[in-house]
Amino acid sequence: MARVLVLFAHPALEKSRIHRRLVAAVPEDDRLTVNDLYEQYLRLDIDVAREQELLVEHDVVVFLFPFYWYSTPPILKQWQDLVLEHGWAYGSEGRALRGKTLICAVSTGGSEEAYRPEGYAGYSVRQFLAPIEQTSRLCGMRYLPPWLVSGVLQRGEPEIAQATDEFVRLIHGLMDDRFDPEDPTLLAAPCLNPTVNEVEVQPDTADRGRLI
DSSP, rough: OOEEEEEOOOOOOGOOOOOOHHHHHHOOTTEEEEEEEHHHTTTOOOOOHHHHHHHHHHHHEEEEEEBBBTBBBBHHHHHHHHHHHHHHTTTTTTTTTOOOOOEEEEEOSOOOTSSSSTTTSSOOHHHHTTHHHHHHHTTOEEEEOEEOOOOOOOHHHHHHHHHHHHHHHHHHHHHHTTTTTHHHHHHHSSSSHHHHTTTTOOOTTTOOOEEE
16 A cells, blocks of 8 residues: 655646546545645745655655646746755655655647657657656656546547546556556556556545645
8 A cells, every 4th residue: 555645736727628627536545645736835935844744754656737848837847846855855865755656647738649759749748758757766766657648628528537537546556556666568658548447446436635
Protein backbone atom coordinates (compact mmCIF):
# COMPACT_ATOMS: atom_id res chain seq x y z
CA MET A 1 0.00 0.00 0.00
CA ALA A 2 1.24 3.48 -0.87
CA ARG A 3 0.28 7.03 0.04
CA VAL A 4 -0.36 9.17 -3.03
CA LEU A 5 0.02 12.94 -3.37
CA VAL A 6 -1.65 14.53 -6.40
CA LEU A 7 -0.09 17.89 -7.25
CA PHE A 8 -2.79 19.51 -9.37
CA ALA A 9 -2.00 22.55 -11.52
CA HIS A 10 -4.64 24.14 -13.77
CA PRO A 11 -4.57 27.95 -14.15
CA ALA A 12 -8.08 28.20 -15.65
CA LEU A 13 -10.08 25.40 -14.07
CA GLU A 14 -13.43 27.02 -14.86
CA LYS A 15 -12.66 26.49 -18.56
CA SER A 16 -11.54 22.89 -18.17
CA ARG A 17 -13.33 20.14 -20.08
CA ILE A 18 -11.65 17.24 -18.29
CA HIS A 19 -9.71 18.24 -15.16
CA ARG A 20 -12.73 19.30 -13.10
CA ARG A 21 -14.08 15.81 -13.68
CA LEU A 22 -10.79 14.14 -12.81
CA VAL A 23 -10.34 15.99 -9.53
CA ALA A 24 -13.98 15.45 -8.54
CA ALA A 25 -13.63 11.70 -9.14
CA VAL A 26 -10.58 10.99 -7.01
CA PRO A 27 -11.30 8.22 -4.47
CA GLU A 28 -12.08 8.97 -0.86
CA ASP A 29 -9.15 7.36 0.89
CA ASP A 30 -6.85 8.33 3.76
CA ARG A 31 -3.90 7.34 1.60
CA LEU A 32 -4.69 10.03 -0.97
CA THR A 33 -4.13 13.81 -0.85
CA VAL A 34 -5.00 16.28 -3.63
CA ASN A 35 -2.97 19.49 -3.46
CA ASP A 36 -4.48 22.14 -5.77
CA LEU A 37 -1.54 24.49 -6.31
CA TYR A 38 -3.42 27.37 -7.95
CA GLU A 39 -6.13 27.22 -5.29
CA GLN A 40 -3.55 27.06 -2.50
CA TYR A 41 -1.24 29.76 -3.85
CA LEU A 42 -3.27 32.50 -5.53
CA ARG A 43 -0.22 34.78 -5.54
CA LEU A 44 2.19 31.98 -6.43
CA ASP A 45 3.81 32.37 -2.99
CA ILE A 46 4.64 28.69 -2.51
CA ASP A 47 5.17 27.54 1.07
CA VAL A 48 8.30 25.43 0.62
CA ALA A 49 8.27 23.88 4.09
CA ARG A 50 4.63 22.82 3.71
CA GLU A 51 5.23 21.30 0.29
CA GLN A 52 8.32 19.43 1.46
CA GLU A 53 6.40 18.03 4.42
CA LEU A 54 3.70 16.73 2.08
CA LEU A 55 6.31 15.04 -0.09
CA VAL A 56 7.88 13.34 2.91
CA GLU A 57 4.46 12.05 4.03
CA HIS A 58 3.67 10.36 0.70
CA ASP A 59 5.21 7.54 -1.33
CA VAL A 60 3.93 8.47 -4.80
CA VAL A 61 3.72 11.92 -6.40
CA VAL A 62 1.37 12.59 -9.32
CA PHE A 63 1.79 15.75 -11.39
CA LEU A 64 -1.73 16.36 -12.77
CA PHE A 65 -1.89 19.13 -15.36
CA PRO A 66 -2.89 20.18 -18.89
CA PHE A 67 -0.07 20.44 -21.42
CA TYR A 68 1.03 24.10 -21.69
CA TRP A 69 3.25 24.82 -24.68
CA TYR A 70 4.61 21.28 -24.49
CA SER A 71 5.38 21.62 -20.79
CA THR A 72 3.73 22.26 -17.41
CA PRO A 73 1.69 25.27 -16.28
CA PRO A 74 3.98 27.90 -14.74
CA ILE A 75 3.15 27.21 -11.09
CA LEU A 76 4.29 23.61 -11.37
CA LYS A 77 7.64 24.72 -12.79
CA GLN A 78 7.96 27.26 -9.97
CA TRP A 79 7.07 24.52 -7.50
CA GLN A 80 9.96 22.42 -8.81
CA ASP A 81 12.36 25.37 -8.71
CA LEU A 82 11.57 26.23 -5.10
CA VAL A 83 10.62 22.96 -3.40
CA LEU A 84 13.25 20.61 -4.82
CA GLU A 85 16.11 22.27 -3.01
CA HIS A 86 19.74 21.24 -3.22
CA GLY A 87 20.72 19.43 -0.04
CA TRP A 88 17.13 18.29 0.47
CA ALA A 89 15.90 16.75 -2.77
CA TYR A 90 19.25 16.18 -4.47
CA GLY A 91 22.96 16.55 -3.95
CA SER A 92 25.23 14.57 -1.64
CA GLU A 93 22.98 15.33 1.36
CA GLY A 94 19.67 15.50 -0.51
CA ARG A 95 17.95 12.18 0.11
CA ALA A 96 14.41 13.16 1.13
CA LEU A 97 12.78 11.81 -2.04
CA ARG A 98 14.87 8.71 -2.68
CA GLY A 99 12.80 5.64 -3.48
CA LYS A 100 9.56 7.58 -4.00
CA THR A 101 7.67 7.32 -7.31
CA LEU A 102 6.77 10.12 -9.70
CA ILE A 103 4.25 10.04 -12.57
CA CYS A 104 2.73 12.73 -14.77
CA ALA A 105 -1.01 12.66 -15.60
CA VAL A 106 -1.40 14.94 -18.59
CA SER A 107 -4.16 16.15 -20.90
CA THR A 108 -3.50 17.46 -24.40
CA GLY A 109 -5.68 19.36 -26.81
CA GLY A 110 -3.97 17.64 -29.72
CA SER A 111 -4.77 14.08 -30.72
CA GLU A 112 -2.77 10.99 -29.83
CA GLU A 113 -1.57 10.81 -33.44
CA ALA A 114 -0.20 14.36 -33.21
CA TYR A 115 2.27 13.37 -30.49
CA ARG A 116 4.32 10.96 -32.56
CA PRO A 117 7.54 11.44 -34.54
CA GLU A 118 5.48 11.53 -37.73
CA GLY A 119 2.80 13.80 -36.19
CA TYR A 120 2.76 17.59 -36.25
CA ALA A 121 4.28 17.82 -32.75
CA GLY A 122 7.24 15.71 -33.87
CA TYR A 123 7.73 14.05 -30.48
CA SER A 124 5.78 11.93 -28.01
CA VAL A 125 4.40 13.45 -24.82
CA ARG A 126 6.89 11.37 -22.87
CA GLN A 127 9.74 12.91 -24.87
CA PHE A 128 8.45 16.41 -24.12
CA LEU A 129 8.40 15.47 -20.42
CA ALA A 130 12.07 14.45 -20.43
CA PRO A 131 13.08 17.32 -18.06
CA ILE A 132 10.70 15.99 -15.41
CA GLU A 133 11.94 12.44 -15.93
CA GLN A 134 15.51 13.62 -15.49
CA THR A 135 14.51 15.65 -12.41
CA SER A 136 13.07 12.51 -10.82
CA ARG A 137 16.28 10.63 -11.61
CA LEU A 138 18.40 13.40 -10.06
CA CYS A 139 16.27 13.19 -6.90
CA GLY A 140 16.59 9.42 -6.70
CA MET A 141 12.92 8.87 -7.50
CA ARG A 142 11.40 6.13 -9.63
CA TYR A 143 9.67 7.43 -12.75
CA LEU A 144 6.64 5.84 -14.37
CA PRO A 145 5.52 6.52 -17.96
CA PRO A 146 2.88 9.26 -18.15
CA TRP A 147 -0.85 8.65 -18.12
CA LEU A 148 -2.40 10.61 -20.98
CA VAL A 149 -5.74 12.06 -22.03
CA SER A 150 -5.28 13.10 -25.63
CA GLY A 151 -7.52 15.10 -27.95
CA VAL A 152 -9.53 16.68 -25.14
CA LEU A 153 -11.02 19.33 -27.42
CA GLN A 154 -12.56 16.65 -29.63
CA ARG A 155 -13.86 14.38 -26.85
CA GLY A 156 -17.56 14.04 -26.23
CA GLU A 157 -19.23 13.18 -22.94
CA PRO A 158 -18.75 9.38 -23.29
CA GLU A 159 -15.03 9.80 -23.95
CA ILE A 160 -14.63 12.21 -21.04
CA ALA A 161 -16.43 9.76 -18.75
CA GLN A 162 -14.15 6.98 -19.96
CA ALA A 163 -11.03 9.06 -19.26
CA THR A 164 -12.34 9.86 -15.78
CA ASP A 165 -12.82 6.16 -15.11
CA GLU A 166 -9.25 5.51 -16.27
CA PHE A 167 -7.93 8.18 -13.91
CA VAL A 168 -9.71 6.55 -10.97
CA ARG A 169 -8.10 3.25 -11.99
CA LEU A 170 -4.71 4.97 -12.13
CA ILE A 171 -5.04 6.36 -8.60
CA HIS A 172 -6.17 3.01 -7.20
CA GLY A 173 -3.37 1.25 -9.01
CA LEU A 174 -0.81 3.64 -7.51
CA MET A 175 -2.21 3.23 -3.99
CA ASP A 176 -2.20 -0.55 -4.37
CA ASP A 177 1.31 -0.76 -5.92
CA ARG A 178 -0.04 -2.23 -9.15
CA PHE A 179 2.66 -0.63 -11.34
CA ASP A 180 6.16 -2.03 -10.94
CA PRO A 181 8.70 0.80 -11.39
CA GLU A 182 11.40 -1.83 -11.87
CA ASP A 183 9.67 -3.57 -14.81
CA PRO A 184 11.80 -2.73 -17.90
CA THR A 185 8.91 -3.33 -20.32
CA LEU A 186 6.63 -1.00 -18.39
CA LEU A 187 9.33 1.65 -18.03
CA ALA A 188 10.00 1.66 -21.78
CA ALA A 189 6.36 2.28 -22.69
CA PRO A 190 5.38 5.70 -24.10
CA CYS A 191 2.45 5.86 -21.67
CA LEU A 192 0.87 3.92 -18.82
CA ASN A 193 -2.67 3.84 -20.23
CA PRO A 194 -2.79 0.19 -21.39
CA THR A 195 -1.64 -1.04 -17.99
CA VAL A 196 -4.06 1.27 -16.17
CA ASN A 197 -6.99 -0.25 -18.05
CA GLU A 198 -6.22 -3.61 -16.43
CA VAL A 199 -6.81 -2.25 -12.90
CA GLU A 200 -10.15 -3.24 -11.37
CA VAL A 201 -11.90 -0.81 -9.02
CA GLN A 202 -14.81 -1.40 -6.69
CA PRO A 203 -17.77 0.68 -7.97
CA ASP A 204 -18.47 2.42 -4.65
CA THR A 205 -14.99 3.91 -4.16
CA ALA A 206 -14.92 6.75 -6.72
CA ASP A 207 -15.92 9.64 -4.46
CA ARG A 208 -13.66 12.29 -3.05
CA GLY A 209 -10.15 12.39 -1.64
CA ARG A 210 -8.55 14.76 0.87
CA LEU A 211 -8.31 18.15 -0.85
CA ILE A 212 -5.97 20.64 0.76
